[in-house]
Amino acid sequence: MWAYLLRRLVQAVLILLGVSFITFLLLYVLPADPVRQIAGRSATPQVVESIRRELGLDQPFLVQYWNYLTGLVQGDLGRSYLQKADVAGLIASRLPATLQLMALAIVFELIIGLGMGIAAALWRGRAVDSVLMMTSFAAVSAPQFVVGLLLLYLFAVQLGWFPISGYGTFSHAVLPALTLAVTGSGWYARMMRSSMIDVLHTDYLRTARAKGLSRGRIVLRHAVPNAILPIIAMIGIDVGIFMGGAVVVESVFGWPGIGQLAWQAIQRVDIPIIMGVTVVSAVAIVLGNLLADMIAPFVDPRIKLR
Amino acid sequence: MTLATQTAGAPVAPVSSGDAPVLSVRDLDVSVMTPAGLRPLVHGMSFDLRRGETLCIAGESGSGKSVTSMAIMGLLPKPAVRVTGGQILFGGKDLAAQGEGAMRRIRGNRIAMIFQEPMTALNPVMQIGTQLAEALRAHTGMGGAEARARALEALKLVRISQPERRLRQYPHELSGGMRQRVVIAMALAMRPDVLIADEPTTALDVTVQREVLDLLRDLQRDTGTAVILITHDMGVVAEMANRVLVMQSGRVVEQGSVDEIFQAPREPYTRELLAAVPRMGDGSGPVATPGGPLVRFEDVSVRFDIRSGLLQRVTERVHAVEHVSFDIHAGETLSLVGESGCGKSTLARALVGLVPHEGTIRLNGQPIRDMRRQDRLRLHREVQMVFQDPMAALDPRMTVGELIVEPLVIHGIGSTPERRARAEDLMQRVGLTPEHLSRHPHEFSGGQRQRICIARALALNPKLIIADESVSALDVSVQARVLDLLATLKREFGIAYLFISHDMAVVENISDRVAVMYLGQIVEMGTRAQVFGNPQHAYTRRLMAAVPVPDPGFQRPPMPRMASEVPSPVHPVGQGPTRVALRDVGGGHLVAA
Incomplete structure (x- = not known):
C-alpha cells in the first residue's frame, strides 16, 4: 500500500514536471508580449526594457524555467504581473469556490447519468430507453456555453428559481454545477446503460433471480454495484474535464473561481497566473485519478493496489 | 438436521409426502418467438417427480x-421465450400460470x-x-x-x-x-x-x-x-x-x-x-508405431513473475511448468492429462512460442528459442493448434473459406485458385462440403465449427497438431465423430498429436502414450497400456477412480476424500516446488518416486 502510494507520488512529480515544462514553453513562444501589456502603449522602449529585466524575461528560456521551478518547489508560484499579488494567494482565495462547484457537479453527474443509464437498461428497447439515449446524446454534444445560457434563461430568467449569477449560497451553485455536469451526465448515462445491460445478462444475476430476491434488491444490490465499477475510473478523468469546463462556466455565471481567474489572465497574458492555474489543475487531476484508484479496491474486492 | x-x-402450502408427486409436468410446450412465428423448444414434455x-x-x-x-423456475427470458401449453403442477398450483410475485416466493x-x-x-x-x-x-x-x-x-x-x-x-x-x-x-x-x-x-x-x-x-x-x-x-x-x-x-x-x-x-x-459415451478400459489395444522424435522437451520450465513493492521487483513466481522432459515422436498421439492449473496448456503454449520458457524445446532437433525468422515460420507451419471453444477461435466476420486459406496467405503458399482448391479438398477431408466455404462460422453447429478449426490447422500440412481440450465442449456423439476424424487424419497423413485433456476416458480412447501432470510436473508417463493398465502414481489412480462410470451396476470402491485443495504453484523467489524424480518401473513406464 505505502509502496504503491510512493510510486504514484514519483509518477505525479514527473507528470507535473512535464506539464509545467510544456506550458512554460508554449507561453514563451507565444507571440503576445506580456511586458507590452504591463507597460501600456505609450511606454518608451527604455521603460519596456527595464520592466523586462525586472521580471527576468530577458533571460534565456531554460534559465527562466529553472527559476520558476526552484520557486515552485518552495511553494512560490510567482507574482501576478498586473494584479500586484502573489499567485499562490490569488489561487488559494479562488480555489474553494471551484472545488465546491466541481464537487456539486460530480454529485449531479452521478445522480443524473447513473439514473438515466440504469433506467434505460431496465427498459431497454422501449420508448423510455430511446428518449433517454437521445437526451444523453444531446447532452454530450451540446457546447457548455449554450447549455449554460439555456439553463440561465429557463430557470433563472423565466422561472426565477435560481439567481442569475453570483456566489455564496447553495442555490447560486446549482445552475453552474448543472451546466458543468451536463456533458458528463450524457457520457455516464451511455456507459452505465451498456454496463448494466452486460451485468443483467451475467450468471450471478440469474443466481440472484433463482434465489427469489425482489426485483428492487436484484437491481440495487446485485446489478448496480457491479455495473458501476467501470464508471469509477471515469470520475478521476472528470476532474480534468471539469478544469477546462470551469473556465467557460465560471465566466458565464460570474463564479469567482480559478476558471475565471485563468480566463482573465489569458486575456492579459499574465503568465504567472496562467502557469499557476495550470500547475494547480494538473495537481488536481493527478489527485482526482489517485483518489479514484484508491476507491476502486473498496468497491471491487478483486482489485489490489500493488 | x-x-x-x-x-x-x-x-406455499407444504407439499404432501407419500407417493404423490412433488412436481408434475404435463404436456409442457415452450416456444420461442421468431420473425417466422412461434418455434417450439420443448414439446409435449411430461414427467412426475417424487420426494x-x-x-x-x-x-x-x-x-x-x-x-x-428454466420454465419450472419461471426464469424463461420472456416475452421471447414462454410456456405455450401444458402445466407445471407444484403444491396444488400450476407454476406456468403464476405471476412473477408468486414465482418469486417459490424460487x-x-x-x-x-x-x-x-x-x-x-x-x-x-x-x-x-x-x-x-x-x-x-x-x-x-x-x-x-x-x-x-x-x-x-x-x-x-x-x-x-x-x-x-x-x-x-x-x-x-x-x-x-x-x-x-x-x-x-x-x-x-x-x-x-x-x-x-x-x-x-x-x-x-x-x-x-x-x-x-x-x-x-x-x-x-x-x-x-x-x-x-x-x-x-x-x-x-x-x-x-x-x-x-x-x-x-x-x-x-x-x-x-x-x-x-x-x-x-x-x-x-x-x-x-x-x-467414451468408456475407460485397461488401456489395451493397438498403438501407432512411432517414428523418430519430432519435438523434444528437455528440462523445460515456465514461470511467471509476480512483481510487487516500490520498485516492482519480482518477489514471487508462478511455477506453471517445472523441469519437464519428454519427446513427441512423428505419427504418435501423446496425451497430457491433469486438472486445471496443472500446466498442461502452458506447456503447449511454450512449444508454439506463446510464452517464454527455460530449458530447451527442440523441433526436428533445433532449439526453438534460437530460431531465426525463417525457421520460426517453419515452426508455425509444422505445429498447429486446435483450441477448446471453436466459436471463440473463429473470427465471426470471416467466411469459412477465408478462415481456412488464411494460413496459406500468411505463409505465401500457392495462388488464389490453388488455395481455393486446397480449401475445398480440406473441407471434404473433415466431412464438410465445399459449398460451406462461403458461409460464416455462426451458421454451423459446435461440432462443425471444430471441424473447420481442424481444416484450418491442416491447411499447412503440419507434422504436429496440438489439440488443447479440443473435444471437451462437444456433445458425446459429436465428440466421438471428431475423435474418429482425428484418428483418420493421423493414419492418412502421419500427423502427431499433443492431445491435452482432463477427460481420462477420451484420453484412453485416443492415445498412444500418456503423461500425467500435477502442479507443473509430470508424475507418471508411459504407453497407454502402462498408464491405464497399471497406474502406479497415487494421483493417476485418483484421477481414474474419479471418472463417472456409465454403468448403474458399477460398485465404486471407496475413495478417501481429498484432505485439502490442490496446493498453490506460487512460490517466493529463490524457493521452488520440490522436484520429483521419475523412475523407470519397466518398459519405459516412468513414475514419480
Missing part, C-alpha cells in the same frame, strides 16, 4: 433440457436451482455470507444475525473447509469446487422440495466433480429433497439417477428407471447416445 426447520411465512427421487434429464445441447428447468424457497458455471454464478463484489444470508432473509424475514448463523450452518453442511472464514470472503478468493459448494449451500439453505441442478459438475475437474456428486447424494439422502439433475454425461446419469428421461430436439425420447435405460434401451437414439 438443523436446517430442517420449515419457514415461517412461506405462502427423495433423482430424475436425470439427459440429452445433447439444444435438446431442451435447460429450457425445461429459492420451495424450488432451488444450481447452475453449471460456478466461477460466474456468484456476485463478485458481495461477501459469501451476505449472498447466502440474503436468500434466507428474502423468504423468512429473519434478522441479519440469525440469517448469518443459518448461512454458516449451510456452509458446514456442504463440507467446506474453514466455513467461518468463508462467510467474509469474496468469490474470487475461492476455487471452482468451493464456489460450487457455496452455490449448493445457497440452494439447500431453505430446504427446498425440489432442487434443479443444471450440469452442476460439467465445469469442474474430475476429482472435484466426484466430491460434489457425493455431496449432492448425501445431502439428498439426509433431506429427502427431490432432485432434477440435468446432464449430458451418461456416467453422471448412471451414478446419480433413479429415473432417466432422454431428450432429443425438445421431445422426450425415452423415460424409465436407470437400469432400464442402461440395460435395455428401447429407442435407437438412446442406444446411440450410450454407444457414443
Whole structure:
C-alpha cells in the first residue's frame, strides 16, 4: 500500500514536471508580449526594457524555467504581473469556490447519468430507453456555453428559481454545477446503460433471480454495484474535464473561481497566473485519478493496489 | 438436521409426502418467438417427480433440457421465450400460470436451482455470507444475525473447509469446487422440495466433480429433497439417477428407471447416445508405431513473475511448468492429462512460442528459442493448434473459406485458385462440403465449427497438431465423430498429436502414450497400456477412480476424500516446488518416486 502510494507520488512529480515544462514553453513562444501589456502603449522602449529585466524575461528560456521551478518547489508560484499579488494567494482565495462547484457537479453527474443509464437498461428497447439515449446524446454534444445560457434563461430568467449569477449560497451553485455536469451526465448515462445491460445478462444475476430476491434488491444490490465499477475510473478523468469546463462556466455565471481567474489572465497574458492555474489543475487531476484508484479496491474486492 | 426447520411465512402450502408427486409436468410446450412465428423448444414434455427421487434429464445441447428447468423456475427470458401449453403442477398450483410475485416466493424457497458455471454464478463484489444470508432473509424475514448463523450452518453442511472464514470472503478468493459448494449451500439453505441442478459438475475437474456428486447424494439422502439433475454425461446419469428421461430436439425420447435405460434401451437414439459415451478400459489395444522424435522437451520450465513493492521487483513466481522432459515422436498421439492449473496448456503454449520458457524445446532437433525468422515460420507451419471453444477461435466476420486459406496467405503458399482448391479438398477431408466455404462460422453447429478449426490447422500440412481440450465442449456423439476424424487424419497423413485433456476416458480412447501432470510436473508417463493398465502414481489412480462410470451396476470402491485443495504453484523467489524424480518401473513406464 505505502509502496504503491510512493510510486504514484514519483509518477505525479514527473507528470507535473512535464506539464509545467510544456506550458512554460508554449507561453514563451507565444507571440503576445506580456511586458507590452504591463507597460501600456505609450511606454518608451527604455521603460519596456527595464520592466523586462525586472521580471527576468530577458533571460534565456531554460534559465527562466529553472527559476520558476526552484520557486515552485518552495511553494512560490510567482507574482501576478498586473494584479500586484502573489499567485499562490490569488489561487488559494479562488480555489474553494471551484472545488465546491466541481464537487456539486460530480454529485449531479452521478445522480443524473447513473439514473438515466440504469433506467434505460431496465427498459431497454422501449420508448423510455430511446428518449433517454437521445437526451444523453444531446447532452454530450451540446457546447457548455449554450447549455449554460439555456439553463440561465429557463430557470433563472423565466422561472426565477435560481439567481442569475453570483456566489455564496447553495442555490447560486446549482445552475453552474448543472451546466458543468451536463456533458458528463450524457457520457455516464451511455456507459452505465451498456454496463448494466452486460451485468443483467451475467450468471450471478440469474443466481440472484433463482434465489427469489425482489426485483428492487436484484437491481440495487446485485446489478448496480457491479455495473458501476467501470464508471469509477471515469470520475478521476472528470476532474480534468471539469478544469477546462470551469473556465467557460465560471465566466458565464460570474463564479469567482480559478476558471475565471485563468480566463482573465489569458486575456492579459499574465503568465504567472496562467502557469499557476495550470500547475494547480494538473495537481488536481493527478489527485482526482489517485483518489479514484484508491476507491476502486473498496468497491471491487478483486482489485489490489500493488 | 438443523436446517430442517420449515419457514415461517412461506405462502406455499407444504407439499404432501407419500407417493404423490412433488412436481408434475404435463404436456409442457415452450416456444420461442421468431420473425417466422412461434418455434417450439420443448414439446409435449411430461414427467412426475417424487420426494427423495433423482430424475436425470439427459440429452445433447439444444435438446431442451435447460429450457425445461428454466420454465419450472419461471426464469424463461420472456416475452421471447414462454410456456405455450401444458402445466407445471407444484403444491396444488400450476407454476406456468403464476405471476412473477408468486414465482418469486417459490424460487429459492420451495424450488432451488444450481447452475453449471460456478466461477460466474456468484456476485463478485458481495461477501459469501451476505449472498447466502440474503436468500434466507428474502423468504423468512429473519434478522441479519440469525440469517448469518443459518448461512454458516449451510456452509458446514456442504463440507467446506474453514466455513467461518468463508462467510467474509469474496468469490474470487475461492476455487471452482468451493464456489460450487457455496452455490449448493445457497440452494439447500431453505430446504427446498425440489432442487434443479443444471450440469452442476460439467465445469469442474474430475476429482472435484466426484466430491460434489457425493455431496449432492448425501445431502439428498439426509433431506429427502427431490432432485432434477440435468446432464449430458451418461456416467453422471448412471451414478446419480433413479429415473432417466432422454431428450432429443425438445421431445422426450425415452423415460424409465436407470437400469432400464442402461440395460435395455428401447429407442435407437438412446442406444446411440450410450454407444457414443467414451468408456475407460485397461488401456489395451493397438498403438501407432512411432517414428523418430519430432519435438523434444528437455528440462523445460515456465514461470511467471509476480512483481510487487516500490520498485516492482519480482518477489514471487508462478511455477506453471517445472523441469519437464519428454519427446513427441512423428505419427504418435501423446496425451497430457491433469486438472486445471496443472500446466498442461502452458506447456503447449511454450512449444508454439506463446510464452517464454527455460530449458530447451527442440523441433526436428533445433532449439526453438534460437530460431531465426525463417525457421520460426517453419515452426508455425509444422505445429498447429486446435483450441477448446471453436466459436471463440473463429473470427465471426470471416467466411469459412477465408478462415481456412488464411494460413496459406500468411505463409505465401500457392495462388488464389490453388488455395481455393486446397480449401475445398480440406473441407471434404473433415466431412464438410465445399459449398460451406462461403458461409460464416455462426451458421454451423459446435461440432462443425471444430471441424473447420481442424481444416484450418491442416491447411499447412503440419507434422504436429496440438489439440488443447479440443473435444471437451462437444456433445458425446459429436465428440466421438471428431475423435474418429482425428484418428483418420493421423493414419492418412502421419500427423502427431499433443492431445491435452482432463477427460481420462477420451484420453484412453485416443492415445498412444500418456503423461500425467500435477502442479507443473509430470508424475507418471508411459504407453497407454502402462498408464491405464497399471497406474502406479497415487494421483493417476485418483484421477481414474474419479471418472463417472456409465454403468448403474458399477460398485465404486471407496475413495478417501481429498484432505485439502490442490496446493498453490506460487512460490517466493529463490524457493521452488520440490522436484520429483521419475523412475523407470519397466518398459519405459516412468513414475514419480
